[in-house]
Amino acid sequence: MGFERCAWRFVLSLLGSVPSIMQTELSFEDLPPPLSGALARRGFTSLTPIQRAVLEPDTVGHDLRLCSQTGSGKTIALGFVIARDILSDEPHEPIPRNERGAMPVALVVAPTRELAAQLTKELTWLLRPSGHSCCTITGGASYPQQMRALRMEPSIIIGTPGRLRDHIERGFIDMSHVRSVVLDEADQMLDMGFREDLEAIVDRAAPGRRMHMASATFPPDAQALAKRYQVDSRTVFGAEPGEINTDISFSAHRVRPSDRFAALVNVLLLQPEERTLVFVRTRADAATLAQQLAEAGFLARPISGDLEQAERTRTLEAFRSGIIKVLVATDVAARGLDIADVSRVIHADPPGDAEALTHRSGRTGRAGKKGHSIILVPPAAEEAVTRMFSRAKVHVRWTAVPTEEQVWKAADERLLASLQDALHAHDDPDSEPEPDRLHALAERLLREARDPVPLVRELLKRAHHGGPSEPRKVETVVVERHKRMLSKEHADRDSWLPFRINYGARAGADARRLLAMVCRRGRIQGSQVGAIRIGEAFSTFEVQAQVVEAFLQHVRKPDPRDPHIRISRFDPQYFKGKGTPRPAREPKAHLLVKRFAKHHQAKHRGQG
Template sequence: MTSKIDSNAPSPITAIHPALAAALAAKGYSALTPVQMAMMNEDHDDADLLVSAQTGSGKTVAFGIAIAPTLLGNDACFDAAAAPLGLVIAPTRELAIQVQRELDWLYAAAQVRIATGVGGMDMRTERRALDRGAHLVVGTPGRLRDHITRGALDLSAVRAVVLDEADEMLDLGFREDLEFILGAAPQERRTLLFSATVRRGIAELAKTVQKNAVRIETTGSTEQHADIEYQVMLVRRDEREHAIINTLLDSDSSSALVFCHTREAVRHLTARLANRGFRVVSLSGEMAQSERSNALQSMRDGRASVCVATDVAARGIDLPNLDLVVHADLPSNPETLLHRSGRTGRAGRKGICVLIVPEHRRGAVQRVLTLAKLTATVRAAPGIADIEARYRRRIIDAAASAAPPDEAESDVVAELLDRVGPERVAAAFLRTQMAAHPVPEDLVPLPAEALETKTSGRDRRSADKHAPGREPRGPDMQDGVWFTLSLGRKHRADPKFLLPMICNAGGVTKRDVGAIRIDDTETRFEIAADKAAGFADQLKQPGSLENGIIIAPAGETPERPRYAKPKFKPDGKPTRKHQAPSADRGKAMKHKSRKPKRPS
C-alpha cells in the first residue's frame, strides 16, 4: 500500500493530538509541511510506515505527530515515567540531540520525560536518567545497544520505534546494531522508518523490521527541492580556494556550511579562512564531542558564521538560518550531494547550494547532477569588483538606517561637520568600513564560452571531440603571438602533455598560454604578447626541447636539424619501442643473460 502526497500547498493544523496541537500553535505553526500532513491520516494510526522525505522537510515533528496516538492514546499527558514507551534511533550524535530538543517542546504539554543514549556522552549520566524512568528514549545505535546489553535499557514496554535517516545508518554500518535493538523490542510494536531515498538496502531492512508497512512519498521522485537553488561555479584548478573565499564574501548569508572530503582538507581550509578574517569553526570525526558541541553552538548563537566540515561529521546537524552550502570538494555520488545540500532549504526556508568545480571536473559534476535529477545554473566566481560593490551597498544601507545623533553625540557631530566637512567625514567612514571587510581574491576570469550551460557531461565531451582545437586556458589574449609545434593528431598530441612541454620549453606559466589548436601534423598555440620575445629567446637555449620536436613562430618553417632524429613516424607510431630506465634496463638484461641450469 502506498500513500503519495504530491501537493506542496500547506494546510491548517487539524486532527492532531490536543497536547501536540497546543505546542505547535505556541511555536507559531499555522500550517504543516507535506510530510507532516501525511502523518495525520487516521488510517495510519496503527500501521508501520515507510516514509521517504527530503532532508529538512520537518520529519522530526512529523514522526512526533505520528506516534502521539500510539504513546498517549486519549490521555492528555503521560503517566509517571517507568520503562520507555517510545524509542527514536538516529545515525549521529548531533541528529539525536536535535531530535531530543524538538520532541521536548513538542511533547512539553504532555509532561514528557526524555532520556538519551548517545555515543561520546557520559554513559553514567545516561544510565542514571534511564534508572529514573523515561517515556521516550532517543539515541544512536551503538550506545543504545550498549545500554541494552548492560541491562540499563528495558524495551519491553515500547509501543513505537522510529528509525530516523535510516539510509545514513546503513551507510555507517549500523544494520547489525539496528536488528539487535529491534529484536529486544516487542513484536507488536509500531515501526516507522524515515529515509531520504528507499533504495534496495532500505527496502530489505523494512521487510525485516516492519509488518505490512504503508509506503508514503511526500514528493515526486523527479521533483527538485524547490527551496534550494543550485549553482555550479567553474574555476581554474589552482583557484579553487580563492573562489571559496570570494563566494563567502559575496554572499548575504549569516550562516554558511562548507564541505570537504577529508579531515586534512577541513583543517587546511579552516586555517585559511581564519587567517582571512572569517569567524570560522570546523567539524571532523577526530574532534571530541565537547569540541563538536562548542562549534555547533558557536554557529547557533552567531559567534561563528562559517562551518567547515566533512560529510560524516555534518550528518544530521541542523543549523538555524543556514542559507548557504558550499561544496569545496565535488560530491562523488548523488546521495552525498543531496544529503550535503539538505542542510539548507529546511522547513520552508530558502537556501543556495554552490558547487566549486575546477574546469577539468565539469563533466563529473554534470553526471552527479543528472543522477540526482537536479538542474543548476553555471556561473563564474565573483571578482573583486563584484564584492567591493556589495561592500559599498552594505555600507550605504547601514549609514542610511543609522539613528540620528542623540544629545551626547550631537556636539561631536557638529564639530566634525564644522572642522572636517561632510565629504571628508563620509570618506573616513567609508575607508574604515572597507578596511573592516576581508580583502577578496583576484581571480582570472574564464572565457565566456566556458560558462555556457550544457545539458549533460556527454554533450560537452562530444563537443570537445569534434572541436577544431582547444579553447583558451589562459586569459583572453590581446595581440597574442602564435607559434607552431611539430606534433599533431597523427602523433597523438594531447593538451595534457603539450601544455607542460610548452611552459618548460619557453620558461612561461600556463596563464601565459592562450589557445592551443591541434591540427593533423602540427599544433598552433598562442603566447601572451608581453611574454613572446622571452619565450622565443628561451627556445634557442640548448636542451629546451626534446630531439625531433621544433617550436617556431607561426609562418616560419625552419629546416629540421640533421642531427635531430624524429621520435614519431609519419603514421604516428614511435620510432622505437619503449625502454625501461637505464638502471631497470640493466637489471632486466642481467636477469635475461642468466641461463637456466641443466638438471644433473
Template sequence: MQTPPIETQDDTVAAPTASFDDFGLRPEILQSIRYAGFKVPSPIQQQAIPLVLEGRDVVGQAHTGTGKTAAFGLPTLNQMALDRGVEALIIVPTRELANQVSDELFKYGKKLGIHTVTVYGGSSYNRQIGLIERGAQVVIATPGRLKDILERNMLADFAPSTVILDEADEMLDMGFLDDINTIFDFLPTDRQTLLFSATMPKPIKALAERILVDPAFVSITQEETTNKDIAQQYYVIEENERDDAIIRLLDAEELEKTIVFCRTKREVDRLSNVLSSVGYNAKGLHGDMEQRQRESVIRGLKENAIDILVATDVAARGIHINDVSHVINYHIPFDPESYVHRIGRTGRAGQKGVAITLVTPLEFKELQRIRKIVGTQMAHSFIPTKQQVQSKQMSRLVNEIETQKIYDEATELFNALCDDMDQTQIAYKLISLLMKNLNVKGPQTIGVPKQRLDKIMEAMERNDRGGRRGGGKPRRGGYNNNRRRQGGERGHGESNQGRSRGGRR
C-alpha cells in the first residue's frame, strides 16, 4: 500500500499537552518518568506521544537533544502486552546509540519488567540471539548486524508490532539505506512504524513513503531546534592560535564535561595529546579505535573519569550525555546541520550549556552563512587575556577558601605550625601553596584584535555590496571553495552489502 508523498511540514500536528500525566500513561511509566527528573514534555514529546498512543505511523523531525527517545519510547512501552516475544524493534546507526537507547528504555520500563537487548557487529551472534530468545521485549539494533541475522533466519517468530527508525538521516549518510530496505522486507506488514530524523533529504522521504501508512508528520520549529538553553559564542583567531585558544578557554571557563569537535582522526589524536600534556584529563574518540576503547572512553565521560572528550563528528554520533556543559568547535563545521548536531550535545534535559566556535578571518563568512541558515544568535567574544584568566582563578580560589569546611585534622595541623611560625606567615604560605596550581599557559593575548576585526567586517560589507551590484569576481581558493572532507573521517559502522528487494505494502 503506497502512502501519499510527504512534501512539507504544513500538516504538522500540534498537541497542547503540558504534563506527562495528561497522556494516560501507565502508573509504572509515570513513576519512572518522575524518577528520571522529567517535569514537562519537550515539544517533540508533546506532539508525538499522543499520535503513537493512537497507533498512528509517525514521521518525527527533530535534532539531537530534543527528547526523541522518550517521544517514541514512552508510548511504545506503554502499549506493550508483555506476554509475547519481541514487541518493539528500534534501528539505530551506531553501537553507541544502541547502548544508550537501550539504557534509556530499560530505565523507563523497569517497573514493568521490560527487558532490552542490543544487537550490533563485533559481538557474538549466539549471545545476542540467546538474550532475545530468553524473553526480551525490545531489540535495539544496527542495520548491518540485523540484516545478517534476518537473512540467515536466526530468529524464529520475529514479528515486532512496532518498528522505529531513529536518526534515519545519519543511517543514510553512513550508507545503510540498502540495508534498511532489505530489513523491512523481512518484517510483518501489520505493524506500527515510526521514523525519526533530524533532516528529511529526498531518500529519507522516499523511504518514509515506502514503509509508513498514512503517517502523521510532527516537527519542532526552527526556534526550538536551536536550543534556547545553549549560549552560543564565537571567537575569531589566527590559524596558528587554535591550540592556545582552546587551552586558554579551558583555563577560563568553569567546565564540567566538555566535547571538542575536530574534523579528522589525526587531529583528534594530536589535540587530545596536547590537552593531556598540559594537565587536562582528555581522551580522543574516532572511528579507527577498537570498539572496546571507544566504549571505555564513553563510559569514562559518563562516569566523570574523563573531563574532555576530543571527537570527530562521526564518532560522536549517538552520544547522549545530559551533563555536558560545553561544546567547542575546534574548526567550524562543514555545514549548518553538523553545527546543530554538534551543539545539541550540550543544553540537554533542561540544563544550560555553552557552545563555542573558533573561526579564522577566512572562515568568518562561512560562520555567517551557518548563522543565517540555522537562524540562531551567536555572540562574538574575545579570548581572555592571561591577566583576565589569572583574575578569574583568584576569585575562584577566594570562593573555595571561604566555603571550605574546616576539619579537625586541620585545626591540629594549624596548632602544630603555630609552634614555629606566626599566624600571618602560616596564612601566606598556605595561600602561596594553593596558588602554585594557578598556572595560565600561552601568550598574553590570543585572537584577532578588535581594530583588525573591525576592518575585516568593513571589507566584507564592501565586498557584499559590490557582489550585489554584479561587479565582483568569484574568489579563488579559500575555505568556501575547498569544503570537501579531505583527510576527514568517513562514516563508520558495519558493512553495507544489502540491496533493496522492492516495495512493501
C-alpha cells in the first residue's frame, strides 16, 4: 500500500498553523495512514519529543542532524525522515532492476552489527505497510546469504560501513537511485576509524539525495563531516541542548583499584536479580571480568568484537531473556544495544569523557523507565571524573561502596518482603492451597523442633537468599581534600593519567606509531601505556600513574629525532570544544605490543 500523494502535504499544512511541533500533541490520525496504522498496531499511544521534532514544518526539504539521547525513540524518528524522503509526492524516475544485486532508495549506516539489526527490525514494521522492504548487510555474515538478500530487491538497506562499501564498490548495491542516506551514531563510526568508508559511501549516492546524521552528541569531527556533505542542514533536538535524561540517576563510589572487583560484587548483590550492564576499558578486560564474576556465582558473560556473530547473538538473547543477568561490555560492543529493562549500568572503568558517559548510561532509563548509572572511581581519577560529570551536566551522588553489613541487610529485607507477600496470599481463604508434600513436611518440622528459631535459621542458611555470592570486604577511601589526589604516594599502579601529544592522524599517527614514540621518549614499557585516542591534529594517551613522575622528566627533554613533537599533561576541561580526540580502537596498548612481538618471532622462525 502506498502513500496518498497529498499525505505529507496534509500533515505539514496541519502543523503549519502552530509555532512548533514540540508544543503540539500530534495525533496518529494526523500521520499518513501507513505510518499511523503501523504505530497503532505496535501499541504506541504518543510520540516522543524527537519524533515530533522531525515533523516540524521547517525540517522539510533539509538535511537533518538529530541530536537526542539513546532510548528517546530516535529510530522511529529516523523512520519518519526516511519515509518523507522516499515517499514524497515529488516525481521520481522509475527504478530499473539491478541484475547483480539491489538498487535501494534509502541507505542507513550504523557502527555495529547489533545496531544495524535493531534498526532493520524497527524500520521493517514501520515502513512495510507503505510497500518497502529492508535488508541488513553487516560484517561477519555470509556473503552468499547477503547476495541472495540483495537480489530480493530491498528498497532500504541497513548495514555497517565496511561491508556496505565492499558491496557498493563491487556493484552489488547500486546507489544511483538513493534518495536518503542516514548515518546513525555518526560520532561512534568516526571514533572507530570509519571516516574513509563513510565518505566513500556518501560520495556514491545519487545527486540531490538527502543526508541525515543522528547521534546523542556532535563532536567537532562529526560536525566537520556534516558540513562537508549536508546541504542547508537543520539540527533537531529531542530535548533542550545539554538536557540530560531525567529518568537516569547517577551515583559514584570511590574505590581503590585493588578493591574494584569486591566493590562490583557488593553493588551487584544489592539487587542481584536486576539486569545489569557493566562497562570496562578493553575486550581483554571484558573477558577477564566476566570470567571472575561467573566464578563468583553470577550469571555473567562478556560481549565484544572478539566473539563470532553467532555467539554474540546467543549472548544477547540470553541477556534479553534473563538467562544471564550481567553483561560485561566495552564501549564499542555495547553501542546500539537496545535491550528492555536494563535497570543498572555500572562503570567498572570510568568513561573516557562526557560523551562516553552519555552513551554508556543511555543503555538504561529507556522508554520512560527509571535507570541507575553507577561509576566506580579510583582515587587518582577523581578529579578528572568530577570534571567529566560537570561537562556532562549530570548530578552525581557520591556514596561509600556498600559494606558487607549493608548487603546482608538488603538481602534480609528482600526475603522478608517476599515471605510476607506469600503469607498474605495464603491468608486469603479463596486461595487456600491444598495440603501437599511441603505442607506436611513443614508441620513435621515444627512438631519435632524444640525451638523454631534454630530451625528457621538453618533453613535461611540453606536458602542462600543473599544472592549468588558472599559480599566482600571493601576498604573505605578517605577523602583528603587538602592534599593532591594525584600525588605519588596516592597513585596506584593500576590507575591511569592522561597525556596529550601534538601528533595526530593528519601527520600519519596511528596507535602503533604513537605507542612506539611514547615508549621511546618516556623510557617506559608498552604495558605501562593505557588507552590511546588518535585525533585529527593531536592525540591523547594514558600512562600508568606509578611511572608518571619519571615519564614527565624524560619527555620534557628535547628530542633530536622529533624536535617538534611535544608531550604534556592533558586536561579535558581546558580543551573543551577544541577537538578532543575520540577513543581509538581497542585493544589496550600492551596487548598491541604482544601482538607485534608474536608477529616478529613468527617472521624470524620462517626465515630460519
